Amino acid sequence: MGINAVLTERQDATLTPPRRRRRRAPRSRGAHIGYRIIATAIALLLWQLAVVSGIASASAVASPTSIVRVAGPLLSSAQFGTALTDTIMSWAEGLFVSLLIAIPAGILLGTSDLAYRMSRFTIDFLRTIPPVALIPLALLLYGATPKMAFALIVFGSVWPLLLQSMYGVHQVDPAARDVARSYRLSRMDRARFIVLPSAAPFVATGIRLAATISLLLAVGSEIIGGAPGIGNAITLQNQAGNVPAMWVYIVVSAVLGVVANLALIGLERRVLKWHSAHRSADVA
Amino acid sequence: MAFSSPVSRRRLGIRPIRPLYVVAEIAVPSGLVALWWVLSKSSTSLYFPPLSQILSSFHKVWLFHDFKADAVPSLENLALGYLAAAIIGIAVGVALGLVPLLSDAVAPALEFLRAIPGVALVPAALLLFGIGPEMKIALIAYGTIWPILLNTVDGIRGLDRVAGDVAASYRIRQRDRLFRIVLPAASPQIVAGMRTALSIGITIIIFSEMVGSTNGIGFQILSAQRNFAVPDMWAGIVLLGILGYLLNLAFRGFEYYLLRWHRGMRQIAGN
Numbered sequence: 439m440g441i442n443a444v445l446t447e448r449q450d451a452t453l454t455p456p457r458r459r460r461r462r463a464p465r466s467r468g469a470h471i472g473y474r475i476i477a478t479a480i481a482l483l484l485w486q487l488a489v490v491s492g493i494a495s496a497s498a499v500a501s502p503t504s505i506v507r508v509a510g511p512l513l514s515s516a517q518f519g520t521a522l523t524d525t526i527m528s529w530a531e532g533l534f535v536s537l538l539i540a541i542p543a544g545i546l547l548g549t550s551d552l553a554y555r556m557s558r559f560t561i562d563f564l565r566t567i568p569p570v571a572l573i574p575l576a577l578l579l580y581g582a583t584p585k586m587a588f589a590l591i592v593f594g595s596v597w598p599l600l601l602q603s604m605y606g607v608h609q610v611d612p613a614a615r616d617v618a619r620s621y622r623l624s625r626m627d628r629a630r631f632i633v634l635p636s637a638a639p640f641v642a643t644g645i646r647l648a649a650t651i652s653l654l655l656a657v658g659s660e661i662i663g664g665a666p667g668i669g670n671a672i673t674l675q676n677q678a679g680n681v682p683a684m685w686v687y688i689v690v691s692a693v694l695g696v697v698a699n700l701a702l703i704g705l706e707r708r709v710l711k712w713h714s715a716h717r718s719a720d721v722a
Numbered sequence: 723m724a725f726s727s728p729v730s731r732r733r734l735g736i737r738p739i740r741p742l743y744v745v746a747e748i749a750v751p752s753g754l755v756a757l758w759w760v761l762s763k764s765s766t767s768l769y770f771p772p773l774s775q776i777l778s779s780f781h782k783v784w785l786f787h788d789f790k791a792d793a794v795p796s797l798e799n800l801a802l803g804y805l806a807a808a809i810i811g812i813a814v815g816v817a818l819g820l821v822p823l824l825s826d827a828v829a830p831a832l833e834f835l836r837a838i839p840g841v842a843l844v845p846a847a848l849l850l851f852g853i854g855p856e857m858k859i860a861l862i863a864y865g866t867i868w869p870i871l872l873n874t875v876d877g878i879r880g881l882d883r884v885a886g887d888v889a890a891s892y893r894i895r896q897r898d899r900l901f902r903i904v905l906p907a908a909s910p911q912i913v914a915g916m917r918t919a920l921s922i923g924i925t926i927i928i929f930s931e932m933v934g935s936t937n938g939i940g941f942q943i944l945s946a947q948r949n950f951a952v953p954d955m956w957a958g959i960v961l962l963g964i965l966g967y968l969l970n971l972a973f974r975g976f977e978y979y980l981l982r983w984h985r986g987m988r989q990i991a992g993n
Contacts, residue, residue: 494850499846557750578955661844
């Protein structure tokens with residue numbers, strides 16, 4: 439898909455005039471942000487109304503005002519700090535180890551045509567096993583520990599990363615490869631100037647996918663398995679009947695997701711500035 | 723995907739499939755299963771029972787003793803939640819995509835809602851709906867709607883301006899514009915969102931069954947583990963692997979059929 443998409447993108451660019459800004463009349467940035475603030479405020483107001491009016495039962499859903507009221511003292515408590523660090527640590531560790539395993543392995547498997555084909559089906563199959571299915575096994579092996587969460591996260595995020603890096607390396611533009619060969623570039627130079635740049639956007643996508651999956655698994659294994667962290671805090675507050683505090687933790691888990699996503703997109707944009715997908719995004 | 727015609731194969735520099743490759747592609751997975759069989763044959767470990775034992779409990783539990791009681795409800799809930807998400811997600815996505823001002827304004831709220839990990843909402847959903855199927859359907863719908871909705875918005879907003887202008891100057895009716903120009907043009911991206919949504923949906927259904935349920939595949943696996951019926955637990959994991967793979971395969975078939983025109987276009991553009 440990848441190389442084809444890139445090729446057609448380029449060709450499209452020569453056939454059709456560059457896409458203009460989607461919005462017709464340029465508006466000021468201020469108005470733009472203003473609309474967003476208004477829309478977000480309306481969304482919060484609707485949420486509040488749904489809880490106050492009883493459409494959403496107050497024993498299950500906390501209103502924004504009650505969340506904010508509880509959030510102040512809770513967010514500064516030591517208990518919250520520990521839960522947050524626990525989740526972030528197992529998330530980051532799991533993701534980091536998956537990167538260390540999957541990217542080199544993917545590059546190796548992608549370089550050889552035979553290895554690529556030999557492993558494709560197996561990896562594709564393993565990737566489709568929902569990682570949550572392994573929670574019971576991980577619980578048996580490691581109990582309700584951060585190690586359990588770590589094992590699950592690695593299992594869940596290794597496959598998309600592996601597949602993306604294999605794919606990226608395997609999809610090197612054949613013209614570029616031929617040019618490299620006819621100029622007799624050394625192996626190192628080929629890896630440095632041809633393979634890595636072509637695989638990088640695929641790997642970047644893989645990292646973003648893996649980050650989302652591993653956050654989900656971190657929180658999930660804490661809810662079911664009882665490993666310490668935000669997910670566990672959600673269960674504990676739920677069992678204590680403390681609905682607003684439970685929602686504080688739910689909101690925090692979402693904030694983690696947003697922050698991670700923004701950070702990775704920002705990083706990707708910076709590192710892959712030269713790539714056509716990002717160049718055209720800047721123009722459009 | 724895009725390599726179906728010999729032309730594109732050659733263009734991409736991919737050599738035609740050699741029998742060796744086909745053999746290799748089949749040999750590796752079967753070799754791994756054989757290896758698992760041999761290594762676990764005399765296993766006395768509680769956690770890693772012999773594969774033969776796993777298979778016999780797979781046969782005992784899932785063919786077809788508990789299939790109807792546990793696997794069918796899981797699949798039903800998944801289908802209902804996923805369908806609801808697809809219909810609502812595409813409809814709202816189209817509406818938002820056609821009004822850039824609106825989709826711009828609600829973008830932060832949507833991004834935030836999407837970022838809530840579906841599993842974090844399970845306890846709240848349990849309070850709200852109890853342990854019935856409604857809880858699972860609602861959770862699946864919630865978890866799967868965001869990739870579909872946001873991809874629909876993106877797909878529609880990325881619509882070729884020229885196509886829109888042509889439609890306007892030919893005074894094509896609104897309805898035809900929507901169904902013949904806008905939706906088809908956005909469909910590759912919508913389908914991509916639906917693919918992401920499918921794996922999220924599978925995760926959520928299993929998870930919600932583990933946390934609060936009295937039936938379902940997830941419930942079976944967790945209760946087998948709690949009773950130390952380890953081969954039964956493994957059998958459930960094997961079933962999920964197979965079901966997950968088949969669902970993905972079915973989706974790929976659907977995508978292949980729905981986007982066949984797109985593949986053709988890309989090849990023409992490429993040549």
